Amino acid sequence: MTYRILVKDPESQARRGQLTLAHGVVNTPQFMPVGTVATVKGLEPHELESIGAEIILGNTYHLWLRPGEDLVAEAGGLHKFQNWRRPILTDSGGFQVFSLAQMRKISEAGVHFRSHLDGRPLFLSPEESMRIQEALASDIAMQLDECAPYPAERRYIQESMQLSLDWYARCRKVHKREDQLLFPIVQGGMEADLRRQSAASLADFDPPGYGIGGLSVGEPAELMYEMIEQVIPELPEDRPRYLMGVGAPEQLVEGVARGIDMFDCVLPTRLGRHGQVYTSEGRLTIRNQAFARDFSPPDPDCHCHVCQNYSRAYLRHLIKCNEILGLKLCSYHNVAFLLRLMQDIREAIECGEFTAFRRAFHSRYRRY
Amino acid sequence: MTYRILVKDPESQARRGQLTLAHGVVNTPQFMPVGTVATVKGLEPHELESIGAEIILGNTYHLWLRPGEDLVAEAGGLHKFQNWRRPILTDSGGFQVFSLAQMRKISEAGVHFRSHLDGRPLFLSPEESMRIQEALASDIAMQLDECAPYPAERRYIQESMQLSLDWYARCRKVHKREDQLLFPIVQGGMEADLRRQSAASLADFDPPGYGIGGLSVGEPAELMYEMIEQVIPELPEDRPRYLMGVGAPEQLVEGVARGIDMFDCVLPTRLGRHGQVYTSEGRLTIRNQAFARDFSPPDPDCHCHVCQNYSRAYLRHLIKCNEILGLKLCSYHNVAFLLRLMQDIREAIECGEFTAFRRAFHSRYRRY
Numbered sequence: 001m002t003y004r005i006l007v008k009d010p011e012s013q014a015r016r017g018q019l020t021l022a023h024g025v026v027n028t029p030q031f032m033p034v035g036t037v038a039t040v041k042g043l044e045p046h047e048l049e050s051i052g053a054e055i056i057l058g059n060t061y062h063l064w065l066r067p068g069e070d071l072v073a074e075a076g077g078l079h080k081f082q083n084w085r086r087p088i089l090t091d092s093g094g095f096q097v098f099s100l101a102q103m104r105k106i107s108e109a110g111v112h113f114r115s116h117l118d119g120r121p122l123f124l125s126p127e128e129s130m131r132i133q134e135a136l137a138s139d140i141a142m143q144l145d146e147c148a149p150y151p152a153e154r155r156y157i158q159e160s161m162q163l164s165l166d167w168y169a170r171c172r173k174v175h176k177r178e179d180q181l182l183f184p185i186v187q188g189g190m191e192a193d194l195r196r197q198s199a200a201s202l203a204d205f206d207p208p209g210y211g212i213g214g215l216s217v218g219e220p221a222e223l224m225y226e227m228i229e230q231v232i233p234e235l236p237e238d239r240p241r242y243l244m245g246v247g248a249p250e251q252l253v254e255g256v257a258r259g260i261d262m263f264d265c266v267l268p269t270r271l272g273r274h275g276q277v278y279t280s281e282g283r284l285t286i287r288n289q290a291f292a293r294d295f296s297p298p299d300p301d302c303h304c305h306v307c308q309n310y311s312r313a314y315l316r317h318l319i320k321c322n323e324i325l326g327l328k329l330c331s332y333h334n335v336a337f338l339l340r341l342m343q344d345i346r347e348a349i350e351c352g353e354f355t356a357f358r359r360a361f362h363s364r365y366r367r368y
Numbered sequence: 369m370t371y372r373i374l375v376k377d378p379e380s381q382a383r384r385g386q387l388t389l390a391h392g393v394v395n396t397p398q399f400m401p402v403g404t405v406a407t408v409k410g411l412e413p414h415e416l417e418s419i420g421a422e423i424i425l426g427n428t429y430h431l432w433l434r435p436g437e438d439l440v441a442e443a444g445g446l447h448k449f450q451n452w453r454r455p456i457l458t459d460s461g462g463f464q465v466f467s468l469a470q471m472r473k474i475s476e477a478g479v480h481f482r483s484h485l486d487g488r489p490l491f492l493s494p495e496e497s498m499r500i501q502e503a504l505a506s507d508i509a510m511q512l513d514e515c516a517p518y519p520a521e522r523r524y525i526q527e528s529m530q531l532s533l534d535w536y537a538r539c540r541k542v543h544k545r546e547d548q549l550l551f552p553i554v555q556g557g558m559e560a561d562l563r564r565q566s567a568a569s570l571a572d573f574d575p576p577g578y579g580i581g582g583l584s585v586g587e588p589a590e591l592m593y594e595m596i597e598q599v600i601p602e603l604p605e606d607r608p609r610y611l612m613g614v615g616a617p618e619q620l621v622e623g624v625a626r627g628i629d630m631f632d633c634v635l636p637t638r639l640g641r642h643g644q645v646y647t648s649e650g651r652l653t654i655r656n657q658a659f660a661r662d663f664s665p666p667d668p669d670c671h672c673h674v675c676q677n678y679s680r681a682y683l684r685h686l687i688k689c690n691e692i693l694g695l696k697l698c699s700y701h702n703v704a705f706l707l708r709l710m711q712d713i714r715e716a717i718e719c720g721e722f723t724a725f726r727r728a729f730h731s732r733y734r735r736y
Contacts, residue, residue: 038685042692045677067660067685075663075681083677292435295443309413309451313443317406317435324410324692 001181001208003240009354013232013259016349019209019240021087021139022179023079026054028240028261029349031252031342032089033268033335037062038072038082041269042328043335045084051304051336052343055087055139057264060132061096061124065117069135077137089264090138092129092185094145095213095245106146108163126170134177142211142244143171145185150217157189161198168202183242185211190223192230199234209240212260216246225254232259249278249341253361256345257354268338272331275319278338282366286312286330287319304336369549369576371608377722381600381627384717387577387608389455389507390547391447394422396608396629397717399620399710400457401703402637405430406440406450409637410696411703413452419672419704420711423455423507425632428500429464429492433485437503445505457632458506460497460553462513463581463613474514476531494538502545510579510612511539513553518585525557529566536570551610553579558591560598567602577608580628584614593622600627617646617709621729624713625722636706640699643687646706650734652680654698659684672704 007016017028033040033048035056040048048056058078063069075081078088094111097104101113101122110125126144133141145164148157168184175182184202188194202210212231215224228243235241242262243255252263268278275287279299284291286298297307298315306315306329318326348357375384385396401408401416403424408416416424426446431437443449446456462479465472469481469490478493494512501509513532516525536552543550552570556562570578580599583592596611603609610630611623620631636646643655647667652659654666665675666683674683674697686694716725 037689037691038682039691039693042696044693044697066689067681071661071681071685074661075679081679081682083682293439293442311443311449313435313439314406314449314451317439317449321405321434323405323407324695325407325412327692328410328696329412 003209003238005238007350007352009349010352011355012257012358014256014345014349014354015259015261016346017240017261019261021055021181023085023087023139024054026087026262027346029252029256029342029345030054030262031338032057032262032264033339034059034264034266035082035084035088036266037066038078040335041273042324042331043269045082047332048084048335049086051332052339053086053335055089055262056084058088058090058136058138059096060090060093060129060136061100063090063136064093064132065115069132073135073137079137087139089140089242090133090136090142091244092142092144093124093132094129095147097124098147106163108166110144126167127174130171130174130182134175134180137177138180140181140183140209141175141177143168143182143184145187145213147214147217148187148189150190150219152189154189154191154194157187157191158194161187161189161194165198165201168205172205181208183207183209183211185213185244186231187214188227189214190219190227192227195227195230196234199231203235206236207239209242210235211242211244213244215243216251221251221254224251225258228255228258228260248367249338250362250365250367252338252341253345253358256349257358268334269331272334273327275316275326275330276334277315277330278334281364284312286316288316291316298330298333299337302333302337302340304333304340306333306336371577371606373606375718375720377717378720379723380625380726382624382713382717382722383627383629384714385608385629387629389423389549391453391455391507392422394455394630395714397620397624397710397713398422398630399706400425400630400632401707402427402632402634403450403452403456404634405434406446408703409641410692410699411637413450415700416452416703417454419700420707421454421703423457423630424452426456426458426504426506427464428458428461428497428504429468431458431504432461432500433483437500441503441505447505455507457508457610458501458504458510459612460510460512461492461500462497463515465492466515474531476534478512494535495542498539498542498550502543502548505545506548508549508551508577509543509545511536511550511552513555513581515582515585516555516557518558518587520557522557522559522562525555525559526562529555529557529562533566533569536573540573549576551575551577551579553581553612554599555582556595557582558587558595560595563595563598564602567599571603574604575607577610578603579610579612581612583611584619589619589622592619593626596623596626596628616735617706618730618733618735620706620709621713621726624717625726636702637699640702641695643684643694643698645683645698646702649732654680654684655687656684666698666701667705670701670705670708672701672708674701674704
């Protein structure tokens with residue numbers, strides 16, 4: 001398992017690389033569709049492959065609760081259980097514990113909380129997160145961390161960052177799988193010096209890659225970009241950097257420009273289920289009346305299967321009728337759109353034209 | 369547009385035929401998946417084609433309400449709107465008016481009722497049903513009929529049957545599309561003589577095919593089979609017979625044995641959405657705990673895409689989590705199962721082995 005940088009953009013921090021994992025090669029910069037409970041909502045593995053997905057994400061918290069990591073292990077691991085042959089990254093479960101679970105009590109040891117499904121008491125620790133992720137048999141495991149909310153007091157952020165550092169050391173200690181990489185997570189809220197300190201401390205361990213967590217939690221995009229800029233110089237160049245939970249198309253472009261290699265986000269499928277589709281000119285609320293008789297493709301610039309076969313009017317009709325197929329087709333297009341965007345970004349870096357690409361993208365794409 | 373019988377089974381009423389329609393050839397006996405609002409729930413047209421669907425059904429009532437027949441016409445017809453190239457049969461809208469709509473008032477002229485979606489008053493007549501179905505541009509249109517409930521008084525059934533006959537005459541009068549066949553519908557409840565009378569009266573018009581309606585409305589299966597046996601001798605041999613709203617796998621086999629050529633039913637997709645799958649040994653409630661760690665295919669005898677790629681345990685997990693993909697995969701398998709059953713039936717008739725096939729099917733398939 002190696003990371004190789006193929007091309008560096010001379011005018012930005014953007015890099016074109018290749019991460020070799022147990023289940024295959026991931027070309028970076030790359031976007032990872034989120035497969036919460038062993039399914040990228042609405043899409044089959046062969047559909048994801050056909051639109052170029054090289055790695056997907058699984059949520060440890062959700063899989064731990066349902067169907068349970070022991071059942072997944074019995075099936076032969078997460079890949080076999082869901083019939084996905086390419087790499088999988090699992091998160092630590094921490095983020096969902098902090099955002100979904102009830103009656104959380106954090107201590108040095110770990111987190112006591114109650115399941116959001118049936119209220120049963122559970123305990124997640126660095127050791128338990130490693131045990132679960134090793135049972136799931138993902139290609140990349142993430143350390144258990146605590147993600148400070150935004151806004152938060154500096155003192156809280158500092159303690160939280162220190163806790164995450166300690167937890168990473170404990171994760172390393174128990175992590176055994178040699179076919180699974182373990183990434184630590186840079187924290188530090190919106191405090192530039194804490195971000196730098198977190199990154200530098202983690203770099204001392206020389207891990208095979210880095211997560212950057214605790215961003216895209218409600219802060220302005222400019223502040224997120226600033227934090228990335230603080231962190232990147234502290235990280236070794238020859239390791240992949242994964243910006244967690246991001247993002248929107250313009251944030252992918254800007255993240256790459258600042259040296260990010262991997263992204264994940266639930267937005268393409270979540271927006272799809274709410275009848276919103278990406279286009280090269282911005283997001284479109286396809287359920288609006290305006291599209292009732294619009295027989296053009298969702299995105300006239302897109303070559304995906306959905307845009308080649310269905311009209312805006314048809315998608316709107318399906319969404320209005322709450323038809324499963326509407327949710328699927330909008331999700332499919334949105335994931336295809338982001339994967340295509342990443343491919344265009346990779347090609348632009350390869351050709352030394354990333355700056356021009358970035359400028360052209362922003363001149364067309366309208367933010368929301 | 370022609371109907372050709374290729375092989376007749378010497379030991380039953382089963383026939384192997386070919387119905388040529390504006391959008392292609394339909395091999396009979398055939399099952400038509402139901403695409404209520406311009407989508408067979410959860411399945412894409414290319415998926416339906418790949419599992420051998422040759423004709424699908426559209427519901428006039430639903431399409432009239434949403435998106436509206438004028439919008440469908442503007443899209444270039446129902447085929448183009450939903451990107452389905454093969455034949456489509458539309459029902460008359462009558463059945464849904466009688467089963468879904470509120471405040472129905474039936475008269476000689478037609479039916480006044482209120483939409484089940486927004487309560488707005490609507491009027492459906494034989495002429496209006498023809499106008500809508502011609503706008504939808506289906507390959508086969510069905511006459512507007514009244515479907516007597518079960519059980520019902522003989523007097524009611526008789527009047528209802530007569531009304532349906534009169535309405536067929538009116539449908540014929542206004543029906544214009546030359547690329548669309550118009551099928552009348554045999555009614556007569558569970559009254560053998562009224563069934564025969566209805567069939568014989570319709571046959572006088574020499575229509576290109578016949579619907580048999582008002583069955584599978586709650587009566588015992590044996591009574592349904594008896595009614596089919598009463599009707600078939602009254603119908604000319606060289607016209608296709610369509611048993612409406614049927615059905616279950618064993619009813620398809622028994623219908624064919626009695627001379628039925630076409631079927632439709634919402635069961636495969638509806639059962640699929642409720643986590644039930646067909647197997648060659650009967651129906652399986654895959655959401656049951658018993659299948660939590662069953663890593664075998666949904667139906668070990670099935671060669672469909674779902675059975676080749678996913679386990680019972682995985683489908684159960686998806687259904688338990690209310691994942692869209694679970695609904696889709698169970699629906700896909702069930703439709704594939706019925707289409708494959710019809711293909712096996714056609715091959716058995718061709719080889720003169722339908723009786724053996726029928727016996728073997730029943731010896732394995734457990735009814736519910």
